[in-house]
Amino acid sequence: MIHKLYEKMNIPKDCEVGNTIFKKLFYENANMNVKDKDIFTNHIDKILWKYSFKEDNLNIKPYKTEELDYEEIAVIEVLLNDDKKYKRIAEIIQNTIPYPLILVFVKEDKILLNTANKRVNKVDISKNTVEDYIYSPWINLLNLKYNEEKFLESLNIKEFSFINIYKFYCSFVDKINIFNASNITGDFDNLKNKDIEEVNTLNTEIENLNLKVEKLRGDLKKEQHFNKRLDINIKIKNIESKRNNLIEKLKA
Structure with missing residues (x-):
């Protein structure tokens, strides 16, 4: 294959x-x-x-x-x-x-x-x-x-790009970055027309927020106290809201 x-x-x-x-x-x-x-x-x-x-x-x-x-x-x-x-x-x-x-x-x-x-x-x-x-x-x-x-x-x-070998390699790298972002938005064609630096920045920010949510969910499983669990849940919701705003920005 x-x-x-x-x-x-x-x-x-x-x-x-x-x-x-x-x-x-x-x-x-x-x-x-x-x-x-x-x-x-x-x-x-x-x-x-x-x-x-x-x-x-x-x-x-x-x-x-x-x-x-x-x-x-x-x-x-x-x-x-x-x-x-x-x-x-x-x-x-x-x-x-x-x-x-x-x-x-x-x-x-x-x-x-x-x-x-x-x-x-x-x-x-x-x-x-x-x-x-x-x-x-x-x-x-x-x-x-x-x-x-x-x-x-x-x-x-x-x-x-055939300007030089470095630019050629960057072309390949850019395609992977766009593809990674398209796994969030589902729309490869829209992203390939965007500024690649903006796509990379938003994608990195979204991935970082995903890691924070993942860590907090792990903390939530271990936490026994109700008030602390509530506090963690509020943090997760706030981060998810911020992440969703970035995803919409990426889609726009």
Whole structure:
């Protein structure tokens, strides 16, 4: 089923790589503890380098400054036996492979996408500082929702920015951010016409409020005193009201 994603991305044949990345690379080069090695051994079936985007095959200029080094983007497919530890796997892979990466996690008929911003480590220029991990939700390719269909259609790379490799990568990141916001509003098309910075800001604020509500609900389950339970309930209602206002703003 994974072919559905790559078909939507409309990737030229010249970009194909198709190499296996052996787990040994990470065992030898990543700072992995025993638990990390266990995750790689038991949770990952295979890691494949599927595609490479660079000047040679896409006629797109690299982008290099003191802080950014975007010369090539690698699309890495991670076939999972178990989908519980994908965030830790993403962190290890993103920190080990120096290229900007698009990670495609695959578990049976489901996929999840990950990107991360990378900056040159000024203390050790052979390494990158990885920040802002961005994850899509899991998408069932056999049962696509409307906004998921729209999201996959938006991943046609020929419609991305070709100013340089960095802008190209940002195009992909923006699509994931819009998709994440569309899971709140249900309307991908409306969001893709909005200012991406505004979408990201509102989405982050909504997610932060969701985390606060989740924590308070946990506190509520443990609280025995009526007055304190009432106080927590009032706080939850106030936060939910604020969250709903932000959602309406996102929809507008």
